[in-house]
Amino acid sequence: MSTNEAAGVKLRPEIVAVAAYKQGRPAPADGFKLSSNENPFPPLPGVVDAVSAVLGDLNRYPNAGGLDLREKLAERHGVSAGQVHLGHGSVSLLAQLLSAAAGAGDEVVYAWRSFEAYPGLVTVTGATSVQVPNLPNGAHDLDAMAAAVTDRTRVVIVCTPNNPTGTIVTAAGFETFMAAVPPTLLVVLDEAYYEFVTDEASVDGIPLLGRYPNLVVLRTFSKAYGLAALRVGYAVGAEGVLDACRSAAIPLSVTDVGRAAALASIDAEEELMERVARIAMRRDELRAALLEQGWNVPEAQGNFVWLATGEHTAAISDAFFDAGLTVRAFDSEGIRISVGEAESVEKLLDVAGDIVRNLPNGHPAKRLG
Known part of the structure; x- marks a missing residue:
């Protein structure tokens, strides 16, 4: 018997069945948080x-x-x-x-x-x-x-x-x-x-x-x-x-x-939009580098990129975390990676390159050819 049942509290079953929204995984010590699509620049x-x-x-x-x-x-x-x-x-x-x-x-x-x-x-x-x-x-x-x-x-x-x-x-x-x-x-x-x-x-x-x-x-x-x-x-x-x-x-x-x-x-919008332009450029460079490594990355127009990692999602998320990078894992579907600090990109690409080389041929996260 659950605590709610023991207390006699009646709740809507469809609400109880819905998973609560969870924030992205916190960054490891001295690592980079790339899990919440946050703007990496501090407030003006x-x-x-x-x-x-x-x-x-x-x-x-x-x-x-x-x-x-x-x-x-x-x-x-x-x-x-x-x-x-x-x-x-x-x-x-x-x-x-x-x-x-x-x-x-x-x-x-x-x-x-x-x-x-x-x-x-x-x-x-x-x-x-x-x-x-x-x-x-x-x-x-x-x-x-x-x-x-x-x-x-x-x-x-x-x-x-x-x-x-x-x-x-x-x-x-x-x-x-x-x-x-x-x-x-x-x-x-x-x-x-x-x-x-x-x-x-x-x-x-x-x-x-x-x-x-x-x-x-x-x-x-x-x-x-x-x-x-x-x-x-x-x-x-x-x-x-x-x-x-x-x-x-x-x-x-x-x-x-x-x-x-x-x-x-x-x-202060002019200065803020200059930052946005830098993030968008960094995003495009990141996607191009991931494509070059062999990842299959959809066109990215937000401040993040998507990797369709499928059944390997949890293991790949853990690999990024072990390297000091938190990413957002979506069950057995894929991983969303925010465009963060410039220093995070090199580390991200180092880890991503090792991962994609070990994915089996035909995997949805891997480019054909």
């Missing part, structure tokens, strides 16, 4: 100063509506402040959208594998996940996702670049997809890694909002802006949809510390 001094300026008011509740930040984002994206909603990271905004749109008996469609929090978030609403397998190159199968929509579907989640495979949804592909799904269906475009994209064919969701009132775009300050510890994300979409989001939100979840840091980061 101006951002630290902005955070320090509000620490004296920790006894006060935050200005969680964040009108100043919403207005700044609205001006940037050519929308009204009512069309911008702040959240405790973009994942909390997705939870609000799902709660507002889906419940028991409903369905939520998304690609798989994609962001590992999606299944749990859907289950909490009482809805059912409909997972559509990715294409062999790790990209969304948008035709199959559109075909999976039924009269019970309430939300479709599109992740681009896809976490963890790194592949994008193209603008042309997304337009075809939107034409194929009902205009009453909520489509959430998760663009958490938008700033790292260098492929000009990629979809850019926010300019499409005028054409698609059923579209909501998610972005975050955690990745490109390096504010992962402060958890500030934002949604852009129709005001009526975001009003429902606000109704489903936990009150006061965006702190003044996070809001101040986000405002300061926007002011």
Whole structure:
């Protein structure tokens, strides 16, 4: 008998059955943490100063509506402040959208594998996940996702670049997809890694909002802006949809510390985007080197690369860890490796080269030929 049964506590069995979200493995001593897609650069001094300026008011509740930040984002994206909603990271905004749109008996469609929090978030609403397998190159199968929509579907989640495979949804592909799904269906475009994209064919969701009132775009300050510890994300979409989001939100979840840091980061955006460009260049160089070693690596457009290590995933993850590198292992599917400090790349490639040489011919992580 479990502790909960002994205490007489009745819990929803579908929630108990869902594995809780787990953070990436901590880095070994003197090693590199490449498991959480964090920005390897430290905060800018101006951002630290902005955070320090509000620490004296920790006894006060935050200005969680964040009108100043919403207005700044609205001006940037050519929308009204009512069309911008702040959240405790973009994942909390997705939870609000799902709660507002889906419940028991409903369905939520998304690609798989994609962001590992999606299944749990859907289950909490009482809805059912409909997972559509990715294409062999790790990209969304948008035709199959559109075909999976039924009269019970309430939300479709599109992740681009896809976490963890790194592949994008193209603008042309997304337009075809939107034409194929009902205009009453909520489509959430998760663009958490938008700033790292260098492929000009990629979809850019926010300019499409005028054409698609059923579209909501998610972005975050955690990745490109390096504010992962402060958890500030934002949604852009129709005001009526975001009003429902606000109704489903936990009150006061965006702190003044996070809001101040986000405002300061926007002011320092030129310097921050230079860092992003360096990470994207390092990513491309890393992928090219892995391909040269013999790995089969999908096109990478986030701040990470994906290795389809299959049944060897646990052993390969351990090999990286033993060499001082933590990576993100996904059961028997593959490994996601964040683009970290420049010093980590050489060590990573040394270990990866030894591993791929020992993979059997025909292994999905190994290039053909």
